Amino acid sequence: MEIVVSTRNKDKFREISRILKDHRISPLSLENFPRAPKNIKEDGKTFSENACKKALKVAYSTKYLTVADDSGLEVEFLNGAPGIFSARFAGKDATYNSNNEKLLKLLKDVPDAKRRAKFICCVAIADKDGIVDIVEGKYSGCIGLKAKGTRGFGYDPIFYCPRLGKTFAQLNPDLKNKVSHRAKAFAKAKKVIINYIKGKKIKE
Numbered sequence: 001m002e003i004v005v006s007t008r009n010k011d012k013f014r015e016i017s018r019i020l021k022d023h024r025i026s027p028l029s030l031e032n033f034p035r036a037p038k039n040i041k042e043d044g045k046t047f048s049e050n051a052c053k054k055a056l057k058v059a060y061s062t063k064y065l066t067v068a069d070d071s072g073l074e075v076e077f078l079n080g081a082p083g084i085f086s087a088r089f090a091g092k093d094a095t096y097n098s099n100n101e102k103l104l105k106l107l108k109d110v111p112d113a114k115r116r117a118k119f120i121c122c123v124a125i126a127d128k129d130g131i132v133d134i135v136e137g138k139y140s141g142c143i144g145l146k147a148k149g150t151r152g153f154g155y156d157p158i159f160y161c162p163r164l165g166k167t168f169a170q171l172n173p174d175l176k177n178k179v180s181h182r183a184k185a186f187a188k189a190k191k192v193i194i195n196y197i198k199g200k201k202i203k204e
Contacts, residue, residue, distance in 0.1 A: 001197050002026045004033065006058040006068035011153040016069070018177050019186040024197055028064070036061050047072060047084060047122035048134055055126035063128050065196060067189055071121040071182060073155045075143060077107060077114045086155070100147055100158050107143055115142045119159065119181035123189045125196070133192045137184025152176065 005016050005027050017027045030036050037057045044050040047070040054068035072086035082089035082103070090098035107115060118140040125132040139161075147157035149169025156168035161179075168176060177183050 001193075002028050002064060003193060004028050004030065004036075004058055004062050004064045004066040006030065006054045006066050008038070012069075015173075015177065015182060016067070016186055018173070019183055020067075020190055020193075022190065022194070025190070025193055030058070033058075033062050042070065042084070044070075044084070047120055047136075048124070050084065051122045051124035052126070052131055052134065055124035056131065059126040059128055065125065065127050065132070065193065067123055067125050067186075067193070069121050069123045069182065069185065071119065073103075073159070074118050074120060075103070075107070076116040077110055096154055100155060103143065103155070104146065104158060112142065115144075117141060117143050117159065119155075121181040121185040123185045125189055125192050127196075132196060133189075135185055135188035135192065137181045137186070137188065139179065139181040139184070 001024060003025060005013050007013050007016070008030055013029050020027050040054050040057055042050040042053070044053060050070035051068050054070070055066045058068065059066035070084065072083050074080045074083050086099070088094050090102045118138055121137045122134065124134050141159055141161045144158050144160040144167055148167045149157050151171065151173060152169040159168045161168065164171065168180065
């Protein structure tokens with residue numbers, strides 16, 4: 001079954017497609033749908049609200065089953081910031097580097113014990129009739145003292161995994177796609193999609 005992944009971020013689409021890989025599922029990019037909504041305003045107060053908005057708008061437009069996620073980083077020392085503003089933490093035209101640099105600057109001289117953080121990914125699955133299901137994945141770690149690694153994207157170079165002894169950007173993509181917040185969320189979404197394909201719609 002062909003499904004639409006509601007993102008124009010090529011890095012994110014590539015990662016999600018790897019996680020969803022299955023002989024029953026064929027992920028399609030928004031590039032295949034030139035008339036699909038662009039620049040959907042993420043004005044929700046939660047990851048779930050933003051994910052649902054993106055999934056519903058694209059599903060209604062394309063008439064395909066659609067998955068959309070809203071992901072972000074919550075830092076304990078910053079009372080959960082950047083949270084839903086993770087992608088634009090350094091401003092409207094923020095880049096991966098500018099977001100990382102701002103976060104490291106805010107945590108300058110903050111001791112290791114107070115650098116705890118977690119990645120959160122909320123995934124909404126929708127068809128033209130509405131939301132099918134909403135699932136979530138989390139991964140806890142801490143913010144490193146400097147960027148390390150060249151893989152991944154976003155905050156991956158500064159998000160350190162104590163259990164693995166590496167940042168997300170240092171992990172092999174196959175390993176990251178088994179343990180990350182997005183991997184956990186989309187593994188759940190994958191089950192929802194397969195049940196949907198089988199005709200077992202989870203929610204009306």
